[in-house]
Amino acid sequence: MFKKYGLLAALAIATLVFALSCDLLDSGNIAESFSPSAADSANKVQRGAYLVNTMGCDDCHSPKKFGPKGPEIDTNLRFGGYPAGRPLPPFDTATAHKWILFAGDLTAAAGPWGVSFSANISSDPTGIGNWTEAQFIRCLREGKWLGLDGRPLLPPMPWQNFARLTDRDLKSIYAFLKTTKPVNNTVPQPIPPGGSMK
Numbered sequence: 001m002f003k004k005y006g007l008l009a010a011l012a013i014a015t016l017v018f019a020l021s022c023d024l025l026d027s028g029n030i031a032e033s034f035s036p037s038a039a040d041s042a043n044k045v046q047r048g049a050y051l052v053n054t055m056g057c058d059d060c061h062s063p064k065k066f067g068p069k070g071p072e073i074d075t076n077l078r079f080g081g082y083p084a085g086r087p088l089p090p091f092d093t094a095t096a097h098k099w100i101l102f103a104g105d106l107t108a109a110a111g112p113w114g115v116s117f118s119a120n121i122s123s124d125p126t127g128i129g130n131w132t133e134a135q136f137i138r139c140l141r142e143g144k145w146l147g148l149d150g151r152p153l154l155p156p157m158p159w160q161n162f163a164r165l166t167d168r169d170l171k172s173i174y175a176f177l178k179t180t181k182p183v184n185n186t187v188p189q190p191i192p193p194g195g196s197m198k
Contacts, residue, residue, distance in 0.1 A: 044175045045172070045175045045176050047169075047172040048172035048173045048177065051172060051173050052176055057079070058078065061107070061118045061119065061120075062077065062079055062080070062107075063105055064104075064107075066104075071104070071106075077185070078122070078181065079121045079127065079177065079180050079181075079183060080120050080124075080127070080183030080185040081107060081117065081118045081119045081127070081183075082107040082117035082118050082188065083107070084185050084186050084187065088108060088115065089108075093110075093194070096112075096193075097193060098112075099111065100155070109155065111156075112193065113154050113190075114154075114194075115191040116156070116190045117188050117189075118157075119157075119187055120186070120187050121180075122180050122183040122185075123178050123179065123180045123181070123182045124182030124184050124185070126183075126185055126187075127185070129182060131174075133171060133174050136173075136174040137167070137171070137174070139153070139159070140162040140163060140165070140170060141170070142163070143160070
């Protein structure tokens with residue numbers, strides 16, 4: 001008797017599940033039922049903000065102003081990278097290949113690789129505004145500039161550390177950066193060893 005009622009209950013549940021799934025398919029709502037909600041998107045951006053703010057992205061990617069307490073982030077240029085047109089501070093090129101030297105606000109660095117300038121990672125098209133999520137992830141996972149085949153990311157960018165982040169973390173960072181204030185700034189190209197700024 002118990003087996004009979006158990007079988008009837010299982011059939012009733014299976015019928016209900018089938019009916020509900022058919023309703024989703026018929027109404028065209030199956031994609032909606034699995035799409036991320038606004039709360040999920042907000043959580044992703046919030047997680048990205050937490051990661052960016054604790055991993056030190058501002059240290060190199062945000063120009064600084066010097067105030068009474070030393071260098072402070074210039075909020076108008078946050079994540080804008082090395083400002084175009086800013087003169088490169090003078091340094092001893094004869095010994096640069098033996099040292100790693102940073103500009104005063106950390107947005108440029110010189111070393112055996114030449115001179116590198118921190119990238120614009122704001123939401124502006126001169127930053128990552130036109131990047132896809134896949135490009136962004138490849139950039140940090142493989143150290144590829146623009147997330148494309150071509151030149152590698154240069155020191156001091158610690159992409160090898162960021163490559164260990166989960167997909168969820170990288171997607172969250174990307175989601176947050178896409179919400180940042182756009183900073184229109186085309187960062188100079190790197191200078192090879194012995195080269196000069198154009």
